[in-house]
C-alpha cells in the first residue's frame with residue numbers, strides 16, 4: 001500500500017496550476033504554505049500502518065478483496081458508515097482540524113454509486129461500471145480525493161441558467177464522442193491543493209431545462225484547464241510563523257477551482273445531463289456527509305476539552321473549578337456525535353448496496369453542528385482567560401522578556417503554548433467550517449420541514465386531546 005512518502009512523491013510529480021496570495025506555486029511539497037495540509041494527509045498514511053489504528057484507517061475492499069485505505073472504500077453496511085464517522089473524528093482528534101481529502105471524495109463516490117446504479121438501470125447508461133473501475137483504481141493507488149459541490153452560484157434569487165455570468169456554475173459546454181468539456185467554478189474545495197484527484201459534482205438538484213449543469217466527473221489535480229486558487233487562510237501570517245506561535249503541525253486548507261474548458265474523458269464521467277438524478281445524488285450525499293460530520297466537530301471538541309483542562313491547570317486552578325463548563329463542552333461534543341451515529345443507525349441499505357443515513361436525523365445533526373461547536377469554542381475561551389483570545393498575547397519571539405511573569409500552575413512557556421493552541425482552535429486557522437461547511441443549516445431545515453410528519457402528529461395530538469372540531473390552517477392571503 002502507498003506510504004506517506006509515495007503520497008508526497010505523487011503530488012510532486014503532478015504539477016498543478018495553483019495560485020496563492022498572488023504567487024504561482026508549482027510544487028506544493030516544498031512550499032511552506034502547504035506543509036501542514038500535506039502533513040495532515042501524510043499522517044493518515046503513516047498511522048494506517050500502525051497496528052493500533054490500522055483497523056480504522058484500512059479495510060478490505062468489496063471490489064478487489066485487497067486491504068485498502070478506508071477513505072477509498074465503499075460503505076456498504078451501517079458499520080462501514082459508522083467507521084466513516086469514526087475516521088472523521090479520528091482525523092480531528094489527531095490533527096486538531098479537518099482532514100478533508102479523506103472525506104469529501106469518499107462520500108462523493110459512495111453517493112454516486114447509488115445514483116449511477118439507478119441511471120444504468122433506468123436509462124441504460126454505463127456510468128456504474130465506469131465508477132466501479134475508477135474506484136478500483138483509487139483503491140489500488142490509495143488516492144486522497146477532494147470533492148467540489150459548491151458553485152459560486154451568482155445571484156441567489158436566480159437559477160443557474162438565469163445568471164448573467166454563466167460560469168458561476170459548472171456546466172457541460174461541449175460533448176465529444178469520447179468525453180465532455182466542462183467550465184465554471186467550484187468554491188472552497190477542502191484539501192484540493194493536497195489531493196491527487198477531485199470529484200466535481202452537482203451542487204443542487206437540476207431540472208430538465210438545466211440538464212447541462214447536472215454533471216459528475218473526477219479530474220486529476222494537474223488536468224489541462226484547471227486553475228486552483230487557494231483561500232486566504234484565516235490566520236495567514238501566523239500560519240507561516242515559527243515556534244509556538246504556530247502551535248499545531250497540521251492544518252486544513254481550501255481552494256477555488258476554475259475549470260476553463262476542461263476536457264474529461266468518458267471513463268471519468270458519471271453523470272452528464274441526467275438532471276433527474278442530480279437530486280438523487282444530493283440526497284444521498286447530504287445524508288451520509290451530515291450524519292458523519294457529527295464526528296468531525298466532536299473530534300475537535302475533544303481537543304478543546306483537553307486544552308481547557310490544561311489551561312485551567314496552567315493558570316493555577318484545578319480543572320474541577322471549571323467542571324460545569326467542561327461538562328457542557330463534553331455534552332455539546334457528544335450530542336453531535338450521538339445524533340450522527342443515530343442517523344446512521346436509523347438509515348437503510350439502498351438497493352445498489354450502499355448504506356444511507358436517515359435524512360431527517362442527518363439534517364437535524366447538521367443544524368446542531370452549526371450551533372453547538374461555537375458554544376464549545378466560547379467556553380474554551382472562557383476557561384482560558386484573555387490569553388486564549390486572539391491578539392492579546394505577544395509573539396514567541398518577544399515572550400522571553402516576560403516569561404517569568406507568566407509562570408503559574410505550569411511554566412510560562414507551557415501556559416503560553418496552550419493559550420496559542422486555544423486561539424488556533426477557536427479563532428485561528430484550526431477552525432473547521434461547521435456552519436456552512438457541508439451545506440448551510442437553512443438547507444438542512446428545509447429538508448427537515450419537508451420530511452417531518454407535521455400533519456400526522458397534529459392529528460394524533462387532536463385525538464389525544466379529544467378535539468373533534470377541525471383546527472385548520474388559515475387560508476393563504
Ligand SMILES: Cc1cc2nc3c(=O)[nH]c(=O)nc-3n(C[C@H](O)[C@H](O)[C@H](O)COP(=O)(O)OP(=O)(O)OC[C@H]3O[C@@H](n4cnc5c(N)ncnc54)[C@H](O)[C@@H]3O)c2cc1C
Nearest residue numbers: 104147148149150156188189190433436437438439440442
Ligand atoms: C470550511 C469549509 C469547508 C468547505 N469545504 C467544501 C468542500 O470541500 N467542497 C465543497 O464543494 N464545498 C465546501 N464548502 C462550501 C460549503 O458547502 C458552502 O459554503 C455551503 O454550501 C453554503 O454555500 P455558500 O457559501 O455559497 O452560501 P450561500 O448559499 O450564499 O448561503 C448564505 C446564506 O444564504 C441563505 N440562502 C442562500 N440562498 C438562498 C435562497 N435562494 N433563499 C433564501 N436563503 C438563501 C443560506 O441558507 C445561508 O444562510 C466548505 C465551506 C467551508 C466554510
